[in-house]
Amino acid sequence: MKVLFTASGEKVGGATLAMLHLMLGLPSQGIQPILLTPNTSAINPNLTKKLMQKGVKIVEGRHRLKGLLHWLWLLITTLKLSRKLGVKIIHTHGPKEATVLGIAAKILGLKHVYTVEGDPIIETYINRSGPVATLVNKILFKTGLRLADEVVGCSRWMATHITKTYGIKATPIWNPIDHEKFSNTTTSHPDEQTILTAARLDKVKDIETLLHAVEDIEPMNRPKLLIAGDGPLKETLTEMVKTKKLQDKVIFLGHRTDVEELMAKAHIFILPSLYEPFGMAAAEAMAAGRPVIASNVGGLREIVDHGVNGLLFTPKNHRELAQHITKLLQDKKLWTTLSQNAREKSAIFKPENIAKRYLEVYMRCLG
Structure with missing residues (x-):
């Protein structure tokens, strides 16, 4: 079984790191993780080496596109790569990825698993990011949830919050660590x-x-x-x-x-x-x-x-x-x-x- 992941930020945050750690464990269950990333420079070199040793296939775009161009590249590349490599599941971990790659999954007829690492609406409120950022995050988050075939919460608290707040059943699974x-x-x-x-x-x-x-x-x-x-x-x-x-x-x-x-x-x-x-x-x-x-x-x-x-x-x-x-x-x-x-x-x-x-x-x- 081949599962596609992405690491698309200029810096690797906790949410992306959790998915990279998951990729370290999936080969032990007979699963082939595929990592699509614009470049590996943001990932700790030791972790990149460990991923490759575990058999994770890393596909690097070698570009630094930003904004809409990046997300367009991610969508198109996901469509091409998934067909070429025989991907069965697209696994996302952030609202933007869940929306863009959720669309790709629908186009390809693939399954989409979305691990929710946090509620961006709560985070924008605490950080006082403003009404525009809150609205955008709300739209992306809810869209990503609706496009997922399976939603996972990174803790029991997170899974319960998703179910109670958004009416979507979520499975609680803790994040892995290195x-x-x-x-x-x-x-x-x-x-x-x-x-x-x-x-x-x-x-x-x-x-x-x-x-x-x-x-x-x-x-x-x-x-x-x-x-x-x-x-x-x-x-x-x-x-x-x-x-x-x-x-x-x-x-x-x-x-x-x-x-x-x-x-x-x-x-x-x-x-x-x-x-x-x-x-x-x-x-x-x-x-x-x-x-x-x-x-x-x-x-x-x-x-x-x-x-x-x-x-x-x-x-x-x-x-x-x-x-x-x-x-x-x-x-x-x-x-x-x-x-x-x-x-x-x-x-x-x-x-x-x-x-x-x-x-x-x-x-x-x-x-």
Whole structure:
């Protein structure tokens, strides 16, 4: 069975990364993944190499078309490539891809599986993107859902949200992670005074609450915070750090492709999101044996079991977050227990395990 995927952005975000990880596991189920991308430069070279070693066929357009020209190229190339290679299923993961490739699937008479990695309407609202962006996202999202033969939510929360909000049945399947990469971290005793977050710097990820929490911690116990990621709020957050006089404790690392190495050095991983359909970074941190402190929202509640492999806090409650950070920094026995349990649970997110669930969806889709 041949399944076509796409990676069409200039940067590989979490949604695309989840599909690349899925492709690592699908060959174990006898499925041939085909990746169509304008160019592979946005994908980590090590991941590209691993995909090829697993038998993933990568078709590279070698162009940098943008806007309407890109989507027209994607549509035409998908039509040609699917006929040529005998594709049975087109698997999409974003509203634009689901709409454009959903149309291609209808033209070709192929099945279309759409993995929903988030509700863009919620994201545009939180990020205050404006009415035009909200309307466009709403149209694309609903169109993509209607064009899909099978809809998958990246968590139980996401699947339930799709069904309740849009009246479309969705199957819950967690996102896979590159478990091998993160579980091979070599530092068993990380810096006990370093905490890490890795996220896009926007309203949704709520790094502001994390900065408030660091400020709340007594100066003599205050850890060093590493922030990996870039985004529209970088300048605002940088000014916030200066205002709070935390320059010696907060380090902005920018976009990083070596997050696994950062996790190996950090003592705790923190994800303070206001909204998180899944929370791949949290699952990756658990594979690295790092206890996770996360906001009690969306899919994070399915990854982090409070008091077992991590800790949950009320969204935007920086005092509660500060208490959790202090507790884990000071209680070595608790840290060790959470770390061991985190590693154990992370195995369920291995690509091979998630691929088994998708095989069921594909077979049901084909009848």
